[in-house]
Amino acid sequence: MRMRNSATRRAARAKPVPAYRKKDWIAAYLFIAPMTLGILVFVLLPIFFSVILSFAKWDGLNLGNLQWVGLQNFRELLTTDVKAGIEFRNTLFYTFISVPLTIAVSCVVSVALVREVKYASVFRCIYYLPNVTMPVAVALVWAWMFNSQYGLIKQLLSYAGIVMPNVLGNPSNLMYMVILVTVWKGIGANMIILIAGLQGIPQEYYESAEIDGADAMARFFKITLPLITPSVFFLTVTGLMSGFKSFDLVYTFAGSGAISTTLVDGVRTMVFGIYKSAFQDMRMGFASAKAIALFAMIMAVTLIQFGAQKRWVHYD
Amino acid sequence: MGKLVRILSLALVLTLAVALPGSASAKETIQFYAWSSEQAALYEEVLNLFHSTQDEVQVELTWTPYEEYWTKLQTSIPAGNGPDAFVVSTSRYNIYRDAGGLMENLSPYLERDGLTLDHLDDSILNMIDGDGSIYMIPKDCDSIGLFYNKGIFDAAGEPYPTADWTWDDMFAAAQRLTNPNEGVWGCAISTADDTGYVPYLRSYDGYFVDPDRVTPTATKPVIAERLAIWRQLIRDGVSPDVPTVDEIGGDQLFINGQIALFVDGCWQLAPYYEAMTADVLGLSPVPKGSDHRDSTSGSTGFSISPTSTKKEAAWKFVSFLGTPEAIGVMAKYNLSPYPEYAVGWTENFPGVDAQVLIDAISYSSDPADAESREMCMAFEDAVSRALTTDEDIPTILQDIQAQMEAIINRAN
Numbered sequence: 001m002r003m004r005n006s007a008t009r010r011a012a013r014a015k016p017v018p019a020y021r022k023k024d025w026i027a028a029y030l031f032i033a034p035m036t037l038g039i040l041v042f043v044l045l046p047i048f049f050s051v052i053l054s055f056a057k058w059d060g061l062n063l064g065n066l067q068w069v070g071l072q073n074f075r076e077l078l079t080t081d082v083k084a085g086i087e088f089r090n091t092l093f094y095t096f097i098s099v100p101l102t103i104a105v106s107c108v109v110s111v112a113l114v115r116e117v118k119y120a121s122v123f124r125c126i127y128y129l130p131n132v133t134m135p136v137a138v139a140l141v142w143a144w145m146f147n148s149q150y151g152l153i154k155q156l157l158s159y160a161g162i163v164m165p166n167v168l169g170n171p172s173n174l175m176y177m178v179i180l181v182t183v184w185k186g187i188g189a190n191m192i193i194l195i196a197g198l199q200g201i202p203q204e205y206y207e208s209a210e211i212d213g214a215d216a217m218a219r220f221f222k223i224t225l226p227l228i229t230p231s232v233f234f235l236t237v238t239g240l241m242s243g244f245k246s247f248d249l250v251y252t253f254a255g256s257g258a259i260s261t262t263l264v265d266g267v268r269t270m271v272f273g274i275y276k277s278a279f280q281d282m283r284m285g286f287a288s289a290k291a292i293a294l295f296a297m298i299m300a301v302t303l304i305q306f307g308a309q310k311r312w313v314h315y316d
Numbered sequence: 317m318g319k320l321v322r323i324l325s326l327a328l329v330l331t332l333a334v335a336l337p338g339s340a341s342a343k344e345t346i347q348f349y350a351w352s353s354e355q356a357a358l359y360e361e362v363l364n365l366f367h368s369t370q371d372e373v374q375v376e377l378t379w380t381p382y383e384e385y386w387t388k389l390q391t392s393i394p395a396g397n398g399p400d401a402f403v404v405s406t407s408r409y410n411i412y413r414d415a416g417g418l419m420e421n422l423s424p425y426l427e428r429d430g431l432t433l434d435h436l437d438d439s440i441l442n443m444i445d446g447d448g449s450i451y452m453i454p455k456d457c458d459s460i461g462l463f464y465n466k467g468i469f470d471a472a473g474e475p476y477p478t479a480d481w482t483w484d485d486m487f488a489a490a491q492r493l494t495n496p497n498e499g500v501w502g503c504a505i506s507t508a509d510d511t512g513y514v515p516y517l518r519s520y521d522g523y524f525v526d527p528d529r530v531t532p533t534a535t536k537p538v539i540a541e542r543l544a545i546w547r548q549l550i551r552d553g554v555s556p557d558v559p560t561v562d563e564i565g566g567d568q569l570f571i572n573g574q575i576a577l578f579v580d581g582c583w584q585l586a587p588y589y590e591a592m593t594a595d596v597l598g599l600s601p602v603p604k605g606s607d608h609r610d611s612t613s614g615s616t617g618f619s620i621s622p623t624s625t626k627k628e629a630a631w632k633f634v635s636f637l638g639t640p641e642a643i644g645v646m647a648k649y650n651l652s653p654y655p656e657y658a659v660g661w662t663e664n665f666p667g668v669d670a671q672v673l674i675d676a677i678s679y680s681s682d683p684a685d686a687e688s689r690e691m692c693m694a695f696e697d698a699v700s701r702a703l704t705t706d707e708d709i710p711t712i713l714q715d716i717q718a719q720m721e722a723i724i725n726r727a728n
Contacts, residue, residue, distance in 0.1 A: 061390055061415035080722055082697075149564055169563030171704075259562040260507035261693075262700040279387065281690050282411065 053288035060284040073289035084290070086265050087273040094175065094269060095243030098182045103235050105183060106190035111224065113191070114198040124195075128188035135185070139252035142181050143168055168253070171266025178249050178267055190235050197231035198224065229313045237305055244298050247271040270294050344629040345374045346400035351385035358649040365645060366636050373629045375401075393418050396623040400630040404452050406443055406614040406682050411689075412451070419451040420620040425631050426450065431638065439680050440615050440653040452617035453638040456650030459676035460511050460581045460611045462486070463588060464598040468493055468500055468576040477577070477600040479672075483516060486577055486603045487549060493576040494554045503577040504566040505546050505555040507700050509692060510612040511579050517542060519605025524695040524720070529688045532720035534695060534713045543702040543709050550703060558704045581612075582651045582673040585665060594667025601672045613680030615653055653677070691720045 020028075054073055058066045077084050109127055113120050130138060145152045146167045154164035167173045205223050214222065250272045254264045268276075270290065278287035350359060363375055378399070380388050386408060392398030394417055404412065404419065412418040426432065433441060433450065440457050444450060462477055469476055472493050477486065490502025506512050517523055522538035525531065549555045556569065570578045571591045579602060580588075588597050602609050618637050620630045636642055640657075647657035648664070651673060658677075662670035698716040702709050 059411070059415055061412065062394065062417045064417070065415060076726070082719060147563065166559050166563055169559030169561070171559075258508065258565070260558050260700040260704065261697045262507075262558065262704045263562045281693070 050288040050291055053285050054292045056285045058284040059282045060278065061282070069285065073286045074293075076286065077289050077293060081286075083265070083268065083273055083276075087268050087270045087290075090175065090266075090268055091244055091246075091270045094179060094182075094246060094267075095240060098179045098186075099236065099239040099243045101179070102183045102186040102190060102239065103232060106187050106194055106235070107225075107228075107232075109187055110191050110194035110198055111220070114195050124191065127191055130185045131188040135248040136252050138185060139181060139249050142177070143253065146177060169259075169263060171263050174253060174263065174266050178246075178253060181249055182243075182246070186239070190239075193231050193235060194228060197228040201227045226314045230315055233305075233309055233313045237302060240301055240305070241298055244294060244301070245271050247275065251275070343372060343374050344626055345376055346624075346626050346629050346633060347398075348375050348377050348633070349380060349385070349389065349399035349402040350377060351380055351382040351403065355649065358646060361645050362637065362642055365642060366633060369636070369641075370632070373632050375633055390418070393621050393623055398621050398623065400624040400626050401618060401620050401634050403455070403616055404619045405616045409444060409452065410446060413446065413449075417622055420622045420624075420627065421449045422451060422453065422620065422631075422634070423449045425635070429635065431635065433638070435654050435656065437653050437655050437677050439613060439677055443613070443615060443682055444617070452619045453634050454615045454617040454653040455637065455646055457615040457653040457677060457680075458510075458581050458583060458613050459651065459673050459680050460515060460579060460602055461672050461676060462600045462602055463570065463578045463580050463584070464600065465570070465573055465576050465592070465596055466598045467573060467596045469598075476598055477603075479601050481600070481603045483519070483603045483605060487545065487554070490549070490554050490577055491552070494552075496553060499574055501556050501569070501575050502554045503549070504561055504569055504575045505550060505558075505703065506561050506566050507558060507696060507703060508566075509696060510614070511581055513543075513695075513699050514612050515579070515602055515610045516546075516605070518610040519602075519608060521606065524698075524716075525688050525691060530724070532691060532717055532724065534698060534717040534720060535710070540709045540713055543699065543713075547702055547709070558700070582670075582676075585668070585670060585673065589665050589668060594665070597668055599668050599670065599672055601676065609679060611676040611680040612682065613677060614682055651677075690723050694719045694723065 055068060055070060056066050057069045057072075113124055113127075144150075148154055148164045148166045148168070151164070157164050165173065167177050201224065205227075206219055209219050209223055246269050250267050250269050254267050255272075271294070274287045274290045274294070277283045277290060359377060363377065366373075366375060389398060389402060389404075409419075433453075436454060437457070440454055444452055444454065462481075464477055466476065472495070474489060474493060477489070481489075486503065492502070494500065494502040514523070517539055520538050520542055522536050522542060524534045524539070526533050546555075550557050555561075556564075556575075561569070566575065566578060567580065567584060567587070569575045570580070571588065573592075573596075585599070602611055618634045620627055620634055624630055637646075643652060643654050643657050644660065646652065647654070647660040649661070651661050652658040655674065655677070658674045659671075662674065664670075694716050697719075698712050701707055701712045
């Protein structure tokens with residue numbers, strides 16, 4: 001009690017914050033220096049460099065070989081490049097299917113696990129596990145399970161007399177496989193955010209709704225869902241960003257180089273295309289132009305989302 | 317005072333004791349980069365040999381996974397903090413040479429020390445001697461052959477492949493050997509370049525670029541004709557379809573005994589031999605096309621970094637790897653590019669005619685170089701489309717021809 005009183009008194013007597021001394025400023029800058037330098041060297045400089053590179057032709061090996069080509073890389077990207085359209089289509093398909101699906105499934109799982117059901121924490125752990133495993137290892141295990149000749153799923157289906165279709169070698173099936181693994185992998189992280197959002201909903205809302213005779217469905221759609229829209233909005237924004245940038249799963253399923261280009265084209269995303277242009281075709285300039293185009297796309301989608309959030313996100 | 321002097325002199329003696337062994341031997345340590353550890357036993361033996369023959373240079377070996385290896389070289393060498401010596405492959409050799417600043421020209425060293433690479437196989441020498449300068453000392457090389465499963469031949473009462481076989485002979489035999497009830501395909505057609513369309517089409521003089529590798533020639537009628545034959549084999553079920561080969565891998569299907577005839581590279585001989593043994597595994601030369609046969613090849617070797625500060629020490633090591641002693645050791649592990657030593661490798665596979673892979677080196681060349689790499693990717697699209705879709709093959713090839721011309725125009 002005495003403590004609090006003296007603290008209150010001190011606060012009441014407090015003058016405006018005095019200007020920091022020079023020594024304090026130096027200390028402050030020293031504290032943020034490692035992070036700032038890190039961001040400068042490893043994030044901002046490369047971004048700046050790739051913007052510059054997008055106007056050049058460069059093999060990535062010797063800076064002496066750099067040639068300025070103006071807008072030629074962008075012109076090629078928009079007109080003659082045969083893979084750009086495929087990459088764009090695949091990226092949109094992948095993102096706009098996998099992101100909403102992941103969020104929908106995560107919502108269902110979170111609502112089920114937020115209540116104090118038996119073993120809830122065990123289940124939460126299980127759903128979170130895919131997040132702490134390596135994407136490459138995950139993809140390899142899935143590839144083994146879905147192998148149409150030796151896989152686990154083929155074995156299980158054969159007991160039911162169903163012939164396992166070729167998923168991994170068929171371009172139109174492989175994309176669904178990648179989406180499936182993405183959804184399965186994404187549930188855990190989304191769940192953490194959603195459960196936090198769900199726990200913030202006051203219990204009184206449900207109680208009064210129940211008194212008013214609202215059933216479970218009505219309670220979910222009228223109370224739960226509107227009140228977790230800020231979390232859902234956050235997940236949509238970050239989900240779309242990472243969806244547009246997807247690479248690791250695609251690379252594991254289709255990056256070996258020993259498979260036909262038809263199969264690769266089935267899942268070739270924009271970032272995969274950037275990787276191919278840069279490190280296989282040794283066209284750093286063209287790859288940078290693709291990266292800039294991707295950046296513009298993500299920026300546009302994110303701005304649209306922020307513009308549209310007034311219509312569906314409820315902050316109170 | 318006397319105590320202080322004693323302490324100081326003791327400190328001095330101790331410092332000298334620690335410092336002396338280092339300065340007395342004057343050993344120079346060089347950094348050597350290689351990819352993957354599959355060749356660990358080879359490098360261990362070669363390095364032990366090198367260290368036992370001299371004590372001036374100590375080699376420190378750093379492994380990097382293959383996927384990151386090239387990026388690491390490309391970034392560390394120009395920055396001046398890369399290796400002194402490193403392993404390079406013909407898949408990057410021309411690109412690195414043309415870019416400049418990544419590999420030291422070894423010709424002046426060879427000349428100065430009175431060394432030559434004359435005992436190297438001509439086709440390998442041609443591959444690395446583009447402009448009269450040598451940038452690597454070859455370690456091993458590749459070639460391809462026709463692998464077959466004797467068990468499937470015996471069961472069908474078919475005679476084994478012979479050296480006179482043409483591709484058409486092979487496809488006819490494959491047709492007879494196909495047995496859907498047993499899950500056996502006569503052959504497996506893949507969209508790979510080095511073991512697939514490159515040797516096949518080149519043996520009919522139907523490659524997608526002219527021999528100078530400048531003008532695209534995808535619309536040559538023989539290419540369409542030959543790809544149509546492949547497409548038909550897949551439709552007839554003589555070869556598994558592309559999705560199956562993509563999923564399982566032709567090599568795996570072959571080891572499983574589901575493929576009778578399979579064109580593959582010398583690097584697969586060891587795993588095939590181990591899995592199938594000489595009782596089942598057979599090896600024959602790649603079939604002929606119109607009048608000749610064709611094999612793809614590549615080579616890996618040792619190079620020196622132009623930014624190294626210890627080039628002489630690195631050269632001491634790299635030139636040692638070109639001595640008969642070192643070649644002899646390496647020839648036990650891989651197909652040697654020095655014909656007189658290559659036989660050493662075949663002794664690992666008694667009962668299989670591995671000599672055909674040595675012979676194949678003489679009619680080999682590499683599938684693509686820096687200039688045609690992008691065209692190669694475009695043509696791979698044509699092959700994939702021909703084998704996986706119903707599109708008209710000449711139309712596909714015209715389409716790809718236009719793409720390849722665009723690539724050439726852009727390059728100029």
